[in-house]
Amino acid sequence: SAAVEAARRVVSGLREACATPATRLADVAAALAGEMEAGLAVEGGSRVKMIVSYVDSLPDGGEEGSFYALDLGGTNFRVLRVRLAGKEARVAERVAREVPIPPRLMSGGDATSERLFGFVASALAEFVADEGHDADGERQRELGFTFSFPVRQTSIASGTLIRWTKAFSVDDAVGEDVVAALQTAMSKHNLHMRMSALINDTVGTLAAGSYYDDDVVAAVILGTGTNAAYVESADAIAKLEPSQLPKSSNIMVINTEWGGFDSPCLPTTEYDRALDKESLNPGEQTYEKLISGLYLGEIVRRVLLKISSRCSLLGDVGGGTELRTRFVLTTPDVSSMHHDETPDLTVVAKTLADRLNIRGTSLETRRMVVEICDIVATRSARLAAAGIVGILRKIGRGGPGDERRSVVAVDGGLFEHYAKFRRRMESTLEEMLGEEAAARVVVKLASDGSGLGAALVAAAHSQS
Ligand code: ADP
Numbered sequence: 001s002a003a004v005e006a007a008r009r010v011v012s013g014l015r016e017a018c019a020t021p022a023t024r025l026a027d028v029a030a031a032l033a034g035e036m037e038a039g040l041a042v043e044g045g046s047r048v049k050m051i052v053s054y055v056d057s058l059p060d061g062g063e064e065g066s067f068y069a070l071d072l073g074g075t076n077f078r079v080l081r082v083r084l085a086g087k088e089a090r091v092a093e094r095v096a097r098e099v100p101i102p103p104r105l106m107s108g109g110d111a112t113s114e115r116l117f118g119f120v121a122s123a124l125a126e127f128v129a130d131e132g133h134d135a136d137g138e139r140q141r142e143l144g145f146t147f148s149f150p151v152r153q154t155s156i157a158s159g160t161l162i163r164w165t166k167a168f169s170v171d172d173a174v175g176e177d178v179v180a181a182l183q184t185a186m187s188k189h190n191l192h193m194r195m196s197a198l199i200n201d202t203v204g205t206l207a208a209g210s211y212y213d214d215d216v217v218a219a220v221i222l223g224t225g226t227n228a229a230y231v232e233s234a235d236a237i238a239k240l241e242p243s244q245l246p247k248s249s250n251i252m253v254i255n256t257e258w259g260g261f262d263s264p265c266l267p268t269t270e271y272d273r274a275l276d277k278e279s280l281n282p283g284e285q286t287y288e289k290l291i292s293g294l295y296l297g298e299i300v301r302r303v304l305l306k307i308s309s310r311c312s313l314l315g316d317v318g319g320g321t322e323l324r325t326r327f328v329l330t331t332p333d334v335s336s337m338h339h340d341e342t343p344d345l346t347v348v349a350k351t352l353a354d355r356l357n358i359r360g361t362s363l364e365t366r367r368m369v370v371e372i373c374d375i376v377a378t379r380s381a382r383l384a385a386a387g388i389v390g391i392l393r394k395i396g397r398g399g400p401g402d403e404r405r406s407v408v409a410v411d412g413g414l415f416e417h418y419a420k421f422r423r424r425m426e427s428t429l430e431e432m433l434g435e436e437a438a439a440r441v442v443v444k445l446a447s448d449g450s451g452l453g454a455a456l457v458a459a460a461h462s463q464s
């Protein structure tokens with residue numbers, strides 16, 4: 001029918017604009033490696049910020065003692081305490097609590113730095129109170145803070161916020177010293193802890209990965225947002241002043257902030273451009289907006305909306321569908337529709353009904369919805385793989401003849417829970433590296449590595 005034809009045209013236009021053939025992916029990897037180089041050369045040299053983390057040693061398993069950690073930066077905020085018991089026993093105890101952040105504290109008129117950090121401090125205070133006295137008795141508690149936004153660091157335990165990303169936008173915090181802001185809030189709760197480390201979730205994931213595996217060279221976050229960190233040799237960081245060079249090692253962990261990567265070789269569509277324009281951070285985080293969990297559902301919604309403006313297959317927007325409501329369709333929704341194995345695609349039918357109030361679709365229309373999920377998720381997974389290849393190229397790993405094992409630790413709900421995404425990402429790595437080299441590149445899930453990593457970095461930089 002004419003309606004099906006019109007819808008088909010939208011889908012084939014999408015497919016074409018999202019295409020990621022091998023040559024394009026190779027360009028993406030090379031462009032990213034080039035931007036990384038530019039970001040290391042001078043401060044502000046690239047949209048890929050290449051932030052120096054001041055983490056110049058990674059945990060080796062020998063760490064001991066109890067450490068607290070905060071993990072702020074995604075949908076859920078986590079508080080945890082771990083007891084590290086050395087090489088044999090490793091993490092002897094781990095207590096964690098997840099606390100949802102009220103959306104009014106994340107953006108909008110009520111969202112101030114004082115309120116946000118006040119909320120974080122009160123959750124920490126409650127956690128510590130519920131825990132009672134730990135075995136360490138009088139020893140001062142030490143805290144690692146994972147704060148997953150671009151921060152300009154001047155030492156391992158201080159830094160100022162460059163800008164917000166993802167769903168956060170708290171204006172008065174930009175430019176502020178994040179550690180000082182949290183410490184002020186903590187003292188209002190009579191919480192006396194030593195803040196030993198301020199890190200990013202990528203750096204935390206890298207630390208947690210290294211704690212269990214000596215061959216970890218990089219870490220990638222594929223969750224609400226996306227980012228990567230890797231181990232760089234200190235003398236390759238031209239923008240580092242001699243006084244900033246590490247004293248006892250020649251390595252430095254770099255938080256790439258690759259979400260900010262932008263290049264003409266990235267395949268973008270009209271939907272991406274509209275999403276970007278209406279986002280909290282227009283013109284920024286281009287790569288992230290093509291890949292991460294905050295956005296995939298929203299991209300799919302925009303494609304469905306376009307179809308419904310062309311034909312009646314998805315019901316009537318004026319007649320009560322939710323297709324105009326931003327972010328009603330989530331990435332977990334996309335994932336469950338994409339994995340729908342029922343012959344009638346009942347999961348798709350239910351998602352369309354529950355989320356978008358679209359009912360009575362034909363099986364053919366539902367198949368088309370799955371196809372759209374597939375196109376959007378595949379582009380994301382392939383671009384993420386190209387990013388990993390870019391990092392490997394930058395550090396001279398994973399090439400033909402490189403006999404070393406290179407491990408990439410990955411954390412984040414998109415990678416952990418979206419099986420087809422994960423498989424596509426892994427097969428793309430093999431496609432790009434070649435079967436032989438790919439066999440020595442290991443992508444390893446480091447679930448909740450970011451929180452544990454903050455505790456580990458705090459332990460590694462502990463002064464007691
Ligand atoms: P964060 O990135 O917020 O720290 P997570 O690593 O837990 O937290 O990732 C959460 C994100 O992962 C969600 O925003 C969502 O986009 C994505 N996600 C969670 N579950 C799924 C799923 N089943 N399928 C696809 N994506 C998922």
Ligand code: MG
Nearest residue numbers: 074201223450
């Ligand atoms: Mg996270």
